[in-house]
Amino acid sequence: GQNIDQPTEMTATEGAIVQINCTYQTSGFNGLFWYQQHAGEAPTFLSYNVLDGLEEKGRFSSFLSRSKGYSYLLLKELQMKDSASYLCAVRDQDYNQGGKLIFGQGTELSVKP
């Protein structure tokens, strides 16, 4: 079956670093996406990994290990505005089907002063 796991909630302090983990088991794999979603708003794209390793993008970095079915999102220099839900999603691409994303439940991050 298809399964993506991530912690439900995390709390961190403003200015600190937080790592949000995601493990996945899918029948296929063609990329892992991280999205940020503020309450009542659209999920917005943060990062994409398809090869093993670290992708850095400003205060945000994402890591992927395909052999372990594991990814993490690293947020540095946390700001209050980073309080949001962080969604891990895998593109389980069957070339006969399409680019559907399979999502985890999301990690609700609370940043405290």
Add this chain to the structure above:
Amino acid sequence: EAGVTQFPSHSVIEKGQTVTLRCDPISGHDNLYWYRRVMGKEIKFLLHFVKESKQDESGMPNNRFLAERTGGTYSTLKVQPAELEDSGVYFCASSQDWRLSYDEQFFGPGTRLTVL
């Protein structure tokens, strides 16, 4: 450039009624996806259009759901008749070319559907 828009933002209907949700993708995006999030669960895929054709409808829960994309522009998702378990947030997303390894899906803000 306008993002993905969805209408309405909220809808409250009685069980047994019909509701139609609309999604306008980013201009030029051939790919349009519908997803849904029910309370306490993850966002789940419903259907994928490439232009006006259904590329993948493996996530559609049953025949009470009908999605259309006439002309390959905006899409509608009709629920008829609505049941209590259909309550949730319905997201639409669009992208340029699903065949590309890196193909970002841009999401709309969602339609919150409540069936009473």
